[in-house]
Amino acid sequence: MSVWSVTVSPNLPLSGAEGALVSVAVSVEPSRLEALLDALAHLDFPINPGIRHDAGTAQDPAVRVEFPAYEMRLPEIRAVLLACGFQDVVPRRAFAAA
Numbered sequence: 340m341s342v343w344s345v346t347v348s349p350n351l352p353l354s355g356a357e358g359a360l361v362s363v364a365v366s367v368e369p370s371r372l373e374a375l376l377d378a379l380a381h382l383d384f385p386i387n388p389g390i391r392h393d394a395g396t397a398q399d400p401a402v403r404v405e406f407p408a409y410e411m412r413l414p415e416i417r418a419v420l421l422a423c424g425f426q427d428v429v430p431r432r433a434f435a436a437a
Contacts, residue, residue, distance in 0.1 A: 358410030365420075366394050366401045375404060378423035384412065 353360040367375050369392070379386055386406040395401030408416060 355409070357412065360407055360409055362405055363408050363413070363416060364403055364405045366403045367425075369400055369402050372402045372404070374423070375420075375425065378420055378425060379404070379406075379416075381419050381423065382412075382415065384408070 365375065388404045388406040391403040394403035
């Protein structure tokens with residue numbers, strides 16, 4: 340599993356009381372996709388995930404799940420993933436939503 344991030348500009352046009360709107364990206368092995376989606380369903384806010392099945396290589400296949408969330412929700416996302424058995428995944432902002 341892997342998660343990647345890029346620094347977000349402090350001058351974001353989409354920000355509010357919960358911080359900047361960012362895109363969260365989580366990569367998992369294909370066999371763990373359903374478990375990841377089930378874990379994300381436990382969040383206290385709705386998500387609309389984009390799923391990319393071609394995120395890995397032939398030797399190391401991966402599925403990337405991306406969805407927008409506010410920065411202040413990242414600790415909640417981490418906690419839910421940990422509670423659902425994703426100890427080695429720490430979701431971070433991937434890029435600022437434009």
